[in-house]
Amino acid sequence: MRNLIVLGGGEDQIPAYREGRRLGYRVIGVDQRPDALGAAEADQFLCMTSRDPEGIAHALGPIDVAAVISPASDAAQESVAELSRIYRTAHQPAPGALRCSVDKGFFREVIDRLGLPAYRYAQCDSAxxxxxxxxxxxxxxxxxPADSSGSKGITVIDGPxxxxxAIEHAWKYSFSRQVIIEELVAGRHCAVESFFADxxxxxxxxxxxxITGPPSMISISHVVPADLDEAVYARLxxxxxxxxxxxxxxxGPVNFxxxxxxxxxILFIEMGARLGGNGMPLMVRHAFGLNTVEAAIRLALGEPLRITTSHRRTAALRILTADxxxxxxxxxxxxxxxRMPEVVEVQVFKSAGDRVRAYTQAGHKLGxxxxxxxxxxxxxxxxxxALRTLRFVIEPDTKGSE
Structure with missing residues (x-):
């Protein structure tokens, strides 16, 4: 049986584990957390960082790898590219798109080259x-941080x-020590989940x-379709x-x-040349009948892409959180x-007795x-x-989080 490597073992990677197995592949999961959800989902699980492609290849040895994928993770995209090269898989990510995913300053340069509306920014490793x-x-x-995601290391500041x-805080979450500062843009926050074919x-x-607003600026919900004029959709x-x-x-998939x-x-903030996080593929499947997880895996396998929708529904995705x-x-x-007729899916990632964290990073979600x-x-x-009906009862820490 051929192998599918999934980098990351969090809630947004689990659909790839299950879809890969449904498509007939042996799934190898990689995550540095021993208690990652992927540890129980994988046919083989490596407890190691997904940012070490050579180490992963050494641990796995000369096996038959059909594809490598890492949904919702910018940090692992360079490893996806390197492991795809090592194992000579059918699909190789475009280097420029990959760099946009892991270097926010480079993405801003692309926006400037194209003459699209922009705002002032600066990026370097010098405070x-x-x-x-x-x-x-x-x-x-x-x-x-210029190379991180999930709202890790973000601070909104009002003065010099x-x-x-804020720079010191961002450095803690940057692998390259590159920090980007940007003017905070006022307006309606929106997102794009898209797929390209040929x-x-x-x-x-x-x-x-x-979004939650300052200081973290994390997504809390999405509603599709966005209430925008047709002219805005066309320009977008x-x-x-x-x-x-x-x-x-x-x-392949790309989100903005x-x-x-x-x-x-239209002021673009960030780009990720991979499946979106925070449950976006889940909402797309219910709103449009399109399984983007399957499509992304088939792309990585080198199979022809068939991107078709079966319906269009007004849908909302709410991220469940703790305060x-x-x-x-x-x-x-x-x-x-x-039992509510409007509810089509509920996923809860925590159980009674589990420790939970306040929603200051995307990884702290409850479901x-x-x-x-x-x-x-x-x-x-x-x-x-629905939000009045569901209640998470939490015994707060008295001395802060561990």
Whole structure:
């Protein structure tokens, strides 16, 4: 039996484990956490960092690898490319698209080259140079590692006095010690989950995205379709196509975060040339009938792409979270929630007795809730009821998190 390597063993990689097995492959999981969800899902599990492709290849030896994939993880994309080269798999990621995923400053350079609307930024490994660059920007600024994701290491600052501490915080989460500072853009937050086939934009789902706000700026929910004018959709599709052409992304999934300003400008924030995280493939499947996880695996296998949708529904994805660090003592209302007609899927990643973390990073989520309805108004009403129905009972830490 041929092998499929899945880098990462978190909740957003688990669908790839299950889909790979359904397609008839032996699944090898890699994650540095011994308690990762993937440890129980994999046919073989390596407890090691996914950022060491040579070490992974050494541990596995000369086996038959059909494909390598890492949904929702920017950090592992360079390893996906290197392991694909080592094992000579059918699909190789485009280098330019890969770099956009792991180097936020490079993505900003691409935006500038294309002449798309932009904002001021600076990226380097020198605190002194970043402080100098910030003098020419308008506060508030957002400070983050240039090569990380999931809102790790992010700080929003209101003045120069906060900048040195924010840079130090970002360094803790940067593998390259590259930090990027950007002007914080005001407007509507949205996201794009798309798929390219032979250089053509074969699928594009645009969501209205709700975030937690400063200091973490993490996604809390998505609603699809986004409530945007057709002209905005057209400009967005043209811009996404231009970006992907510029970086050589001809086939496969790609996602973007962007802000639509009051003046109607589309300001791209970040790009990931891989399946989106925070349950986005789950919402796409329920909203459009498209299994992007299967499509991404078939792409990695070198198979022809068939990107087709079977329906279009108004859908919401809500990320379930905790407000405090502590111990989860009970989950109330879960059965009642599942009986709601609008609820199509609930995933809870924690059980009573587990430690939980306040939602300051994307990795601290408790689960996903996906709902559908005939109209956006009905959907929003049902979502409010669902959030009143489900309750996570948490015994807070008295001395902070461990």
């Amino acid at each position: 002194e140079e970043l402080v100098k660059a910030a003098a020419g920007m308008d506060y508030p600024l957002i400070v983050k 006095a906060e900048l040195p501490g 250089g053509r934009l074969a699928f594009m789902a645009v969501t209205d995205r709700t 599709g043209e811009a996404v196509t231009a970006i992907c052409a510029e970086v050589g992304h001809q086939r 975060d962007f802000v639509l300003t009051a003046a109607g400008e 405090v660090d502590g111990v989860l003592t009970a989950i109330e209302g879960l059965d009642d929630l599942k 996903y809730l996906v709902m559908v309805a005939d109209t956006r108004r009905l959907l929003e009403s049902a979502l409010d009821e």
